[in-house]
Amino acid sequence: MEEKGDLKVNFDHDPHAVIQDLDIVISKLKKILGNQWVSTDYIDKVAYGKDYWLISNQMTLDGKIPAYPDIIVWPQKTHQIAEILKYANSHKPPIPVIPYGEGSGVVGGAVPIKGGIMVDMKHFDQITINAENMTATIGTGVNGKVLERYMHEHGFRMGHIPQSLHASTVGGYVAxxxxxxxxxxxxxxxxxxxxxxxxxxxxxxxKSKFYPRASVGPIVDRIFLGSEGTLGIVTEVTCRIWPFPEKQAGSSFVFPTLQDSLNAIRETLQANINPAVVRIYDKPETVRHFGSTEKKSKDKLMVIFVFEGSSRLVDLEMTITEENCLKHNGEACSSRPVDHWFETRFNVKESSDFGPYGLVFDTVEVSIPWDKANELYEAVVQEILAVPGALMATGHASHFYPTGVCFYFTFSGVPKKNQDYLELYNQCWDAAVRGTLLKGGAASHHHGMGLNRTRWMQLEHGEEFKLLKRIKKLLDPNNIMNPGKLFSQREEGSVYLTQRSSLDAKPKGGL
Ligand SMILES: Cc1cc2nc3c(=O)[nH]c(=O)nc-3n(C[C@H](O)[C@H](O)[C@H](O)COP(=O)(O)OP(=O)(O)OC[C@H]3O[C@@H](n4cnc5c(N)ncnc54)[C@H](O)[C@@H]3O)c2cc1C
Structure with missing residues (x-):
């Protein structure tokens, strides 16, 4: 690794964000939090300069750092966060503040491209269960795995199990x-x-009030769900929980076509049958994941279901689902595909393997109503494969609604001569999102916009985006919260990245 003074960042700090009176700011933060909860250590700055976005990861693998915060803090109480934000907001010039969960975001959401104060939420780790209301009040720094395990130990199920369960927090889920x-x-x-x-x-x-439901004007707190750290720092949530399920069971089917499998699942969900897990794998992904597990999968698409709940309900839901699958040309498989799915569901080896070899690789999750679902799948795969350098575009459908579906595409490629990694990466992304927006889908289903997708916010929201910007201005007049995300367009974010010819600008503030 290069020496400290020579380390290079990939995102220039905005000159306004350089903290001239850094020592004064540090001593103020130490006064609020105590000395041990404020760091400007080199190693901490580097560690908090990235998330799990393929680009910030790749930069790190290349020995570069995507960005760095000037200060990292670990508050323990809500009033301390209030004091930090008040101070950062009134400072001249205002100081950027970025909330941080565990950095598992895959779109650059937590990358501090303007420097500033990184607020790590780990100490917000309380969990309180109300068994009668079936709710839990949870600090947003709680890790997903810790939370689910706590629920199990107390006889409950939270049921939020992202693939990143072991490495992500409630705050990140909300954001x-x-x-x-x-x-x-x-x-x-x-x-x-x-x-x-x-x-x-x-x-x-x-603090919003918890009630089962109310008709008391607009639901104000919803604006913070999906706000990606740009409107405030969420410190605590009250969530719905469930009894730990009496029964869990799975089934799997193979289908000759995507449309057949979509029809079977659409009819199942529209009949108000709710399997906990549903996955359709296209033919290439079926070969990749189930080729050696289930003989029947040859030239077919694999569909996996998992059901949870009371025993009688699970049996009924399985029966109705099976009827719909058989009706739409599905063929029942053995228990092996479901077992295999359980064994590998947290495996992310592929993405870790590809990066070091310079192979461009990422996943894009989008959503679309049923009536355009099949078309969307075809369009996105074709759009990606038409990009020079792209080698592979496959997909599975991973989340379903009575009204539509989420497709999760995977692409990879090798840059051609005169094409760099980032160029190919951005072209594949543009192709996937263009294909989706043209068909009337949403640019993201659950990973968020972050740095990578902020360039599609205007297109995604249309007129609504103006309203969103007014809300941002009202809540955050000095744009201190996670600047460069969600609300930035051409001047910042990933477009800024694509416009740069060099990736090795020197930090202006110095490390
Ligand atoms: C291998 C892998 C699998 C994944 N699988 C899934 C999946 O199945 N489903 C899914 O939805 N996502 C998945 N993700 C994406 C990622 O885990 C989620 O986006 C997660 O919600 C991020 O949580 P985090 O705590 O790591 O957030 P971070 O990456 O630390 O931050 C993400 C964003 O949230 C903001 N933020 C964090 N805490 C707060 C807070 N308290 N208040 C306000 N803003 C805050 C940050 O500023 C940032 O903008 C996966 C990621 C990986 C690497």
């Missing part, structure tokens, strides 16, 4: 409106979170 593997039964974050506490960029603490 990206995440979706777990079992979301068919337990819902996505917007279904799970019933109320929350948030510290606004100006330092006010706002």
């Amino acid at each position: 990206h409106r995440a979706a777990g593997q079992f979301s068919g039964k337990y819902g996505k974050m917007e279904d799970i979170v019933k109320s929350l506490e948030v510290v606004l960029p100006t330092g006010e603490i706002v």
